[in-house]
Amino acid sequence: MGLSFISSILFATVVAGTPLIIVALGELVTEKAGVLNLGAEGIMSVGAVAAFAVAHHTGSPYLGILAGMGAGMLMALLFGLSALTLMANQVASGLALSIFGVGLSAFIGKPYESVALASVDPIRIPLLHKIPLFGPSLFEQQGLVYFSWVLIAAVAWFLYRSKAGLILRAVGESPVSAHAIGYGVVSIRYQAVLFGGAMAGIGGAFLSVFYTPMWVEGMVAGRGWIALSLVVFATWRPGRVMIGAYLFGGCMITQMFVQGSGARISIPAQFLSSLPYMATVVVLVLISRNRSTIRLNSPASLGQPFLPDA
Amino acid sequence: MWLKFEQRAEPSKVISYLSPLLAVGLMFLSGMILFLILGKSPVEGFKVFFLYPLKDSYGVAELFLKATPLMLCAVGLSVGFKANVWNIGAEGQLLIGALVGGGLALHFDGSNSLFLLPSMILAGALGGMIWAAIPAYLRTRFNANEILTSLMLVYIAELVVSWLVHGPWKDPDGFNFPQTKLLSAQATLPILLAGTRVNTALVIALGALVAGWIFMNKSFMGYQMKVAGQAEQAGRYAGFSAKRSVWIGMLAGGAMAGVAGIAEVAGPIGQITEHISPGYGFAAMIVAFVGRLSPIGIFFSSLLMALLYMGGEQAQQYLALPSSISKVFQGMLLFFLLGSDVFINFRPRLVRRRK
Numbered sequence: 001m002g003l004s005f006i007s008s009i010l011f012a013t014v015v016a017g018t019p020l021i022i023v024a025l026g027e028l029v030t031e032k033a034g035v036l037n038l039g040a041e042g043i044m045s046v047g048a049v050a051a052f053a054v055a056h057h058t059g060s061p062y063l064g065i066l067a068g069m070g071a072g073m074l075m076a077l078l079f080g081l082s083a084l085t086l087m088a089n090q091v092a093s094g095l096a097l098s099i100f101g102v103g104l105s106a107f108i109g110k111p112y113e114s115v116a117l118a119s120v121d122p123i124r125i126p127l128l129h130k131i132p133l134f135g136p137s138l139f140e141q142q143g144l145v146y147f148s149w150v151l152i153a154a155v156a157w158f159l160y161r162s163k164a165g166l167i168l169r170a171v172g173e174s175p176v177s178a179h180a181i182g183y184g185v186v187s188i189r190y191q192a193v194l195f196g197g198a199m200a201g202i203g204g205a206f207l208s209v210f211y212t213p214m215w216v217e218g219m220v221a222g223r224g225w226i227a228l229s230l231v232v233f234a235t236w237r238p239g240r241v242m243i244g245a246y247l248f249g250g251c252m253i254t255q256m257f258v259q260g261s262g263a264r265i266s267i268p269a270q271f272l273s274s275l276p277y278m279a280t281v282v283v284l285v286l287i288s289r290n291r292s293t294i295r296l297n298s299p300a301s302l303g304q305p306f307l308p309d310a
Numbered sequence: 311m312w313l314k315f316e317q318r319a320e321p322s323k324v325i326s327y328l329s330p331l332l333a334v335g336l337m338f339l340s341g342m343i344l345f346l347i348l349g350k351s352p353v354e355g356f357k358v359f360f361l362y363p364l365k366d367s368y369g370v371a372e373l374f375l376k377a378t379p380l381m382l383c384a385v386g387l388s389v390g391f392k393a394n395v396w397n398i399g400a401e402g403q404l405l406i407g408a409l410v411g412g413g414l415a416l417h418f419d420g421s422n423s424l425f426l427l428p429s430m431i432l433a434g435a436l437g438g439m440i441w442a443a444i445p446a447y448l449r450t451r452f453n454a455n456e457i458l459t460s461l462m463l464v465y466i467a468e469l470v471v472s473w474l475v476h477g478p479w480k481d482p483d484g485f486n487f488p489q490t491k492l493l494s495a496q497a498t499l500p501i502l503l504a505g506t507r508v509n510t511a512l513v514i515a516l517g518a519l520v521a522g523w524i525f526m527n528k529s530f531m532g533y534q535m536k537v538a539g540q541a542e543q544a545g546r547y548a549g550f551s552a553k554r555s556v557w558i559g560m561l562a563g564g565a566m567a568g569v570a571g572i573a574e575v576a577g578p579i580g581q582i583t584e585h586i587s588p589g590y591g592f593a594a595m596i597v598a599f600v601g602r603l604s605p606i607g608i609f610f611s612s613l614l615m616a617l618l619y620m621g622g623e624q625a626q627q628y629l630a631l632p633s634s635i636s637k638v639f640q641g642m643l644l645f646f647l648l649g650s651d652v653f654i655n656f657r658p659r660l661v662r663r664r665k
Contacts, residue, residue, distance in 0.1 A: 087656070096641060
């Protein structure tokens with residue numbers, strides 16, 4: 001257990017937590033506007049395959065991210081049409097988006113299954129990345145890792161320090177009041193849903209273009225659902241999303257390190273792989289058991305359709 | 311001009327039955343557009359996808375074979391969905407049912423007992439119920455959202471299957487393939503029609519549809535669940551237990567999914583492998599919605615969904631398209647249904663745009 005070993009665990013934890021942070025923050029903003037979009041898994045899958053395809057054809061990983069973001073927003077638009085314009089049940093619309101997205105990504109991605117992408121060099125912050133132990137994890141990472149940190153601050157500032165954020169929260173708490181004052185509830189909810197879709201698309205893009213980097217059917221492997229659980233875990237607060245995401249990131253990479261450490265430990269690989277899912281269940285239970293925490297922190301109109309002009 | 315939705319005084323019954331048909335029509339239409347985009351002839355694509363699978367009696371039999379697990383899962387899920395209990399983990403419950411029932415068969419391998427098959431089915435139901443009981447307990451005791459927990463348990467169930475077939479349950483004479491021994495003839499469901507693969511599981515599924523209809527329409531408990539789903543506060547005021555709704559909704563879904571799982575293992579597959587279900591547990595949610603959560607509707611929508619699975623295989627064979635195209639169709643169908651349902655409660659009207 002040398003320093004370099006701990007350092008590489010920290011590094012991998014940050015990398016594994018990054019897509020969760022980005023996707024969960026997108027969903028957090030969506031939910032703050034009162035919309036429950038359960039489609040994150042589907043949006044991530046389509047974002048991942050779109051990003052991979054564009055990165056493969058253009059050779060530019062950053063164009064890939066843009067493509068993932070665009071694809072994510074298109075998927076979110078589909079959800080918006082169903083849940084906001086046509087006022088369908090949000091839970092069912094989100095499930096539909098997940099089923100559709102996972103299927104669509106498998107369909108589009110078939111030709112790319114045997115293609116490999118070159119790995120992208122990290123962005124090194126001069127001098128700082130040489131700090132022992134923490135240097136590589138914090139200062140020698142992909143651009144999106146830095147982006148995820150900026151995003152936490154930006155979302156926190158937006159929600160709690162800006163007027164637009166206040167309006168968005170008002171829409172989530174009481175759409176009827178917000179509507180009465182004259183705010184366009186449906187249009188604000190659309191914007192929040194599109195932002196959530198963009199972030200989930202970027203999260204998917206991170207997986208296929210930087211993390212693996214390759215495309216395999218089902219590679220999102222429940223991360224969209226874990227990100228949804230993270231929002232509950234964080235009790236809808238941006239800062240806590242980061243803590244949760246790194247906890248889960250740590251959970252996900254434990255398996256790699258235990259398996260990499262040699263065959264001395266006879267724990268079935270499948271048991272280790274199931275840890276993040278079990279952790280999600282445990283965490284949900286621990287947070288939800290206190291009903292008032294959930295009631296106080298969750299947006300009051302979460303999941304309720306809003307009927308304009310009613 | 312501007313399209314506006316006006317609330318109807320009462321939900322339209324007629325449209326609630328027409329809307330699934332409209333959704334299917336829209337799915338056919340967009341499917342043909344999809345074929346066009348992919349550079350295939352839309353007519354040819356339609357034929358291959360929706361007509362080829364049924365070109366002979368064997369194809370029709372296969373349709374019923376594939377519809378069986380969908381029917382079972384969907385009728386179980388519909389009980390919960392009626393009460394707004396969102397069990398989305400039927401896929402995992404199906405797998406655990408397959409493991410418990412299949413495990414029983416492997417343990418009593420070589421037994422000639424007449425009780426073997428019935429106990430396997432019961433064990434399958436029990437397995438599914440155990441897996442569904444976890445989110446039910448966590449919801450009723452700790453208030454944990456059953457959507458997220460039941461889904462997480464799908465991933466865990468997949469890993470449990472993977473571990474067993476790679477490890478302790480692997481067939482020692484199976485050339486190291488990740489699968490168990492084949493089940494003996496005594497542990498296999500009898501074929502209904504010679505020359506096809508349709509087995510007695512279809513009878514069980516049809517029985518489940520009838521039982522589901524009686525429960526939802528003739529029993530007091532079924533009535534309580536409907537009230538809980540449609541008017542939660544009225545249900546609470548009448549003293550109907552919300553916790554009991556959760557338990558019954560989850561366990562009904564789990565039991566039926568578990569039966570579907572063991573029926574696959576003791577039926578067309580004949581052993582436990584990593585590929586027991588091509589997503590039947592998820593597709594069954596669509597079946598339940600398209601079937602309007604009613605057993606009669608579920609009967610027809612499960613046949614349609616089975617056709618989508620078969621169409622995907624045909625498209626792979628004759629049109630060189632990935633078979634995952636079925637899932638694209640499945641997702642589209644649910645979206646179109648949700649979209650069409652707006653007309654149940656709302657009347658579209660063109661109005662002049664306000665300044």
